[in-house]
Amino acid sequence: MSPGKELPREIRPISRILVANRGEIAVRVIRSCRELGIGTVAVCSEVDRHALHAELADVTVTIGPAEPGESYLRMDRILEVARETDADAIHPGYGFLAENAAFARACAEAGIIFIGPSAEVIEQMGEKTAARAIMEKAGVPVVPGALLPEPDADGRYPADEVLAVCEKVGYPVMVKAAFGGGGKGMRLVETPEEVVRACEGASREARGAFGNGTVYVEKFIETPRHVEFQIFGDSHGNQVHLFERECSIQRRHQKIIEETPSPALTPELRAQMGQAAVAAARAVSYQGAGTVEFLLGPGGDFYFLEMNTRLQVEHPVTELVTGTDLVRTQIRVAEGHPLPWKQEDLSTRGHAIECRIYAEDPANGFMPSLGEILLMNEPGGPGVRIDSGIRQGDEVSMYYDPMIAKLSLHGEDREAAIDRAVTALKDYAILGVTTNVEYLIAILQEAAFAEGRLHTGFLDEHMPDWESGRSVDGDLALAVAAVAEHDRRSSGSGSGPGNGSSPAVSASTPWRYLGRFRLAGLD
Amino acid sequence: MLLNFRCLDEMISVEVNREGEDWCLAIEGRDVPLQAFKEQGGSWLVDTHQGRRRLWVATRGDQRLVFCDGKVHVLDLPDPELADDDELESVGGGLFAAMPGKVVKVLVGKGDRVTSGQAVIILESMKMETELAAAVDGTVAAVHVEDGQLVGQGDALVDIEADPEDESE
Numbered sequence: 001m002s003p004g005k006e007l008p009r010e011i012r013p014i015s016r017i018l019v020a021n022r023g024e025i026a027v028r029v030i031r032s033c034r035e036l037g038i039g040t041v042a043v044c045s046e047v048d049r050h051a052l053h054a055e056l057a058d059v060t061v062t063i064g065p066a067e068p069g070e071s072y073l074r075m076d077r078i079l080e081v082a083r084e085t086d087a088d089a090i091h092p093g094y095g096f097l098a099e100n101a102a103f104a105r106a107c108a109e110a111g112i113i114f115i116g117p118s119a120e121v122i123e124q125m126g127e128k129t130a131a132r133a134i135m136e137k138a139g140v141p142v143v144p145g146a147l148l149p150e151p152d153a154d155g156r157y158p159a160d161e162v163l164a165v166c167e168k169v170g171y172p173v174m175v176k177a178a179f180g181g182g183g184k185g186m187r188l189v190e191t192p193e194e195v196v197r198a199c200e201g202a203s204r205e206a207r208g209a210f211g212n213g214t215v216y217v218e219k220f221i222e223t224p225r226h227v228e229f230q231i232f233g234d235s236h237g238n239q240v241h242l243f244e245r246e247c248s249i250q251r252r253h254q255k256i257i258e259e260t261p262s263p264a265l266t267p268e269l270r271a272q273m274g275q276a277a278v279a280a281a282r283a284v285s286y287q288g289a290g291t292v293e294f295l296l297g298p299g300g301d302f303y304f305l306e307m308n309t310r311l312q313v314e315h316p317v318t319e320l321v322t323g324t325d326l327v328r329t330q331i332r333v334a335e336g337h338p339l340p341w342k343q344e345d346l347s348t349r350g351h352a353i354e355c356r357i358y359a360e361d362p363a364n365g366f367m368p369s370l371g372e373i374l375l376m377n378e379p380g381g382p383g384v385r386i387d388s389g390i391r392q393g394d395e396v397s398m399y400y401d402p403m404i405a406k407l408s409l410h411g412e413d414r415e416a417a418i419d420r421a422v423t424a425l426k427d428y429a430i431l432g433v434t435t436n437v438e439y440l441i442a443i444l445q446e447a448a449f450a451e452g453r454l455h456t457g458f459l460d461e462h463m464p465d466w467e468s469g470r471s472v473d474g475d476l477a478l479a480v481a482a483v484a485e486h487d488r489r490s491s492g493s494g495s496g497p498g499n500g501s502s503p504a505v506s507a508s509t510p511w512r513y514l515g516r517f518r519l520a521g522l523d
Numbered sequence: 524m525l526l527n528f529r530c531l532d533e534m535i536s537v538e539v540n541r542e543g544e545d546w547c548l549a550i551e552g553r554d555v556p557l558q559a560f561k562e563q564g565g566s567w568l569v570d571t572h573q574g575r576r577r578l579w580v581a582t583r584g585d586q587r588l589v590f591c592d593g594k595v596h597v598l599d600l601p602d603p604e605l606a607d608d609d610e611l612e613s614v615g616g617g618l619f620a621a622m623p624g625k626v627v628k629v630l631v632g633k634g635d636r637v638t639s640g641q642a643v644i645i646l647e648s649m650k651m652e653t654e655l656a657a658a659v660d661g662t663v664a665a666v667h668v669e670d671g672q673l674v675g676q677g678d679a680l681v682d683i684e685a686d687p688e689d690e691s692e
Contacts, residue, residue: 367653368622368648369622370622370623370624370648370676371622371623371676374581374582374583374588375564375565375579375580375581375588375590377564377565377566377579377590397623398622398623398624398625398647398648425593426592426593427577428593429566429579429590430590431579431580431581431588431590431595432581432583432588434595435595437593437595438593438594438595441593468594469594474530474596475550476569476571476576476578476591477578477589477591477596477598478528478530478535478537478550478589478596478598479537479548479550479555479557479559479569480559480567480569480578480580480589480591481528481580481587481589481596481598481600482526482528482537482539482548482550483539483541483546483548483557483559483567484561484567484580484587485524485526485539485587485600486524486526486539486541486546487541487561488582489524490524490541
C-alpha cells in the first residue's frame with residue numbers, strides 16, 4: 001500500500017463465493033476463484049451431483065430435483081445454502097438468476113454481495129421500453145420510430161401527417177402494432193406511395209388480433225449485424241468498454257459463432273460505438289460486467305438494442321484479444337476495488353472466434369440430442385481455449401441447455417483465427433450424442449463468412465437446407481471401424497477406448513496408403 | 524475376421540486380417556491394404572493419400588460411431604448371434620424412445636386399432652414435443668409407459684402387432 005495512492009473507501013474482501021449456476025460457466029467462475037484464493041460453494045440439482053462444477057468446488061450442496069424451477073432457480077434455497085456455508089458473495093453466471101432483480105435484492109437484504117449490477121439497474125434494463133427511454137435521453141441512438149396520429153372513425157389516416165412522420169423516420173419503414181407481436185399487424189413499407197394504405201391495413205389487422213388498432217412506425221434495418229460492446233463499471237464512478245463482439249451468426253436469436261473485432265467496424269465507427277456504449281453504462285452508473293447490444297445497418301448506422309446486465313456467454317473472445325480476465329475483475333469490482341484499467345489502457349491484439357458446440361442435430365431440425373458422451377477428444381495447441389462443463393462419460397440431460405462447450409480461438413488475424421477454428425473443430429471428436437461440429441465447420445468455410453459479409457439472416461440465406469456430408473469419408477470410416485472391431489474382439493476384453501494394444505506410432509516405416517475407394521452404400 | 528456392416532439398408536462385408544501394424548482388408552471382395560496405429564483414448568492414426576489422418580471410434584450396442592475430420596459416421600454392426608432372430612420381426616411395429624425424455628401423453632390403449640402414420644405417443648425432451656407415429660397398420664399389443672413417465676433412450680414404449688399381409692391384393 002503506497003501512502004500516496006488514494007485508497008478506495010470501502011473494500012469488502014470476499015472469502016467464499018457461492019456459484020449459483022451449472023455447466024461451463026460455473027466451472028469458469030470456480031477457476032477464477034481458485035486463482036484468487038477464494039473458497040467456492042457449488043449448488044447442484046440431483047442429476048448434477050457428479051457434474052464437473054459440483055466436483056470442482058470446495059463445498060457442494062444438492063438443492064433439489066433436476067427441473068431448474070426446483071433447483072437452480074430456487075432463490076430461497078440458494079440463499080439458505082449461502083448462509084449455511086458462510087458464503088459472502090454469490091456469482092450468478094448467465095441465465096438462471098443472473099438477470100433477476102428480485103434475487104439481487106434478496107442477496108443485498110441478506111448481506112450477501114451479488115456479483116453484478118444493482119437490482120435497480122437490472123430492473124430498468126430488463127424492461128425494454130424503459131431502457132430505450134433512458135438510452136435516448138443519454139444520447140445513445142435507438143431505432144428511430146414514432147407513434148402515428150389517430151385514424152378517423154372510418155379507420156382512415158391523415159395522409160399528410162403520416163407521410164411527415166415516415167419521412168422523419170426514414171424509409172424503408174416497418175409499421176407495427178403498438179400492442180401486439182408475432183408478425184400480426186406488421187407491414188414493411190419501402191416508399192411513401194404505399195404507406196397510408198399499409199398503416200390502415202396494419203391497424204385493421206391489429207384491432208382484429210389485439211383489440212387495439214394503434215400502430216407506430218419504426219425504421220427498418222435491412223440485413224443488420226448484431227454488434228455488442230463489452231462494458232465494465234466500478235463503484236468509483238469509472239466506466240469503460242472492452243471493444244466489440246460481432247454475433248451475427250445466430251439461429252432463432254441463439255448465437256452460434258461470435259468474433260472480435262467485427263469485420264464491419266472501421267476505427268472511427270468503433271470509437272463512435274464504444275462512446276455510445278460507455279454513455280449507456282454511465283446513464284445507469286453501471287457496476288460490474290455488462291453488454292450493450294446494437295443493431296448495425298449496412299450503412300454504418302447503429303442503434304441500441306438492449307443492455308445485458310451480466311457476464312455474456314461469449315466473453316472469452318473479449319478476454320483473448322484484450323488480455324483481460326473478466327470474471328476476476330467482476331470479483332475485484334464486487335469487493336469494492338476500482339477497475340484495473342482506464343479506457344486508454346485497453347487495446348486489442350489479433351482476432352478471436354468462439355464456436356458454441358451444441359448437442360443437437362442440424363441435419364434434423366436442430367433436434368436436441370441426449371445421452372452419454374461415450375468419447376470426447378478436446379483439441380489443443382496454441383490459441384485454443386475450451387470452456388466446458390461436460391466430460392467423457394457425462395450425460396447430456398434433457399433438463400438444461402444443450403451447449404456442451406465453447407471453443408474459442410485466437411489468431412494473429414481473422415484468417416488465422418478461422419483456420420485455427422476449422423482445424424480445432426476437425427479434432428473435436430464427440431461421440432455418443434450428435435453435435436453441430438460439422439455444421440460449424442460448414443459455416444466457417446462459407447465464402448461469405450470468409451469475406452466477413454455477415455448479418456443476422458446469414459444462416460437462413462447461406463445454409464437453409466444444410467445436410468451432413470457423411471458420405472465423403474465413409475470409406476475410410478468403414479475401414480477404421482472394421483480395424484477397431486478386430487482389435488476390440490482380439491484384445492478379448494471388449495473394452496472401451498484407451499485399452500488394448502499399445503500405440504506403435506513410431507514403428508510406421510513402410511508407408512502404404514489407403515486408396516480412395518467409394519462404396520455405393522455410403523453415397 | 525468377417526464383419527458384416529449395415530449402411531443405409533445395405534450390407535457390406537469386410538474381411539479383416541492383421542499382420543502387426545499392417546492390416547489387410549477385403550471390402551466386398553476388393554483388397555484394401557491399410558496402415559493403422561491405435562492410440563490411447565479410442566483414436567486411430569491412418570495413412571491415406573491425403574496424408575495421415577486421425578479417427579476416433581466408439582461402440583454403442585450394435586452401432587460403431589466413427590469421427591473423422593469433423594464428421595460422425597454411424598455404422599451398424601449387427602451381432603451375428605442375434606441376427607436373423609425372429610424377435611426382431613415381432614417388435615417390428617413397436618415404438619422406442621429415440622432419446623431420453625418424458626411421456627407427455629399416450630394416445631392409444633391396449634387392443635386399439637392403429638393405422639400407419641397415426642400418432643401413438645407424445646414425448647418431450649428439452650422442452651420440445653415429438654409425436655411418435657405407428658409405422659404399420661395393426662393392433663396395440665402392449666403399452667409399456669404412462670403419462671408423465673420418464674423414459675431412457677431405447678426404452679420400449681408401445682408394441683404394435685402388425686396386421687398379416689393381405690394376400691388378396
